[in-house]
Amino acid sequence: MKKIYLLLLAMVMMYVFAGCGKGDEIAAESGSERITVFAAASLSESFTELAKEFKKKEGNNVKVEFNFAGSQTLKTLLENGAKADIYAPAEISFIDELKNKGFLNDYKVLAKNKLVLANNIRSKYDVKDLKSLASRGIRIAVGDKTVPVGKYWIKALERALEDDVIDEEDMQLIEGNIKTRELNVKDIVSKVYLNEVDVGVVYATDLTEANTGKLKAVEVAVFDKIIASYPIAILNGSEDRDYVKRFYGYVLSDEGKKLLQKHKFIVD
Secondary structure (H helix, E strand, O other), rough: OHHHHHHHHHHHHHHHHHHHOOEEEEOOOOEEEEEEEEEEEEHHHHHHHHHHHHHHHHHHHEEEEEEOHHHHHHHHHOOOOOOOOOOEEOOHHHHHHHOOOOOOOOEEEEEEEEEEEEEEEEOOOOOOOOHHOOOOOEEEEEEEEOOOHHHHHHHHHHHHHHHHOOOOHHHHHHHHHHEEEOHHHHHHHHHHHHOOOOOEEEEHHOOOOOOOOOOOEOOOOOHOOOOEEEEEEOOOOOOOOHHHHHHHHHHHHHHHHHHHHHHHEEOO
């Protein structure tokens, strides 16, 4: 897994230093100001729409370019010299680490999220709850322990054991049924969508119009006790850039919060 992670990181770094791809650029070619945002993969749909709405307000004067990836991968890229104006991971600890290293001065929590089980409707396993994951032969995809969705999964499993939702035998069976540990939540969604696994542990926001009819969300009570917080920060060196501050403010505005709610995020 470590070798795979390093290979993926190298590929992403090549992509970043070469410039963001056209698919992640939300603006007209005539835009004169460029904002680069490193954001958790689970923010891809919501942030893409936020950028489109922001451009409508600002006209053709600005481009918003995204690098959507695992929060840990993005953090490592920044630590290794990649340039960005805004960082929005899916866990506060990553942004705290960067703050302690002098990459940013402050941050705010823009939204919250929670885990769900995404079950492929073609699977022979009709997942009902956490205990369903202990079924013989079921194939599960989760996040790697280095990324937020994987960390939240571990916490949820431990909490379920504490609350007697599952027992030690269930825990061992569930662990044995995990077939892949991904570095990006969208890769988990893809595995379930393609029926390479029967079920994946993803965020509620990952069940979108694009996978409606292929996946069903299964809510688990213990997941309500493990809430993911999404912080956002302007990185040092970009604090005085007008359009960076405007986009940051727009994401945190009432209008921005409504768009985040539309994509199933929890906002205050």
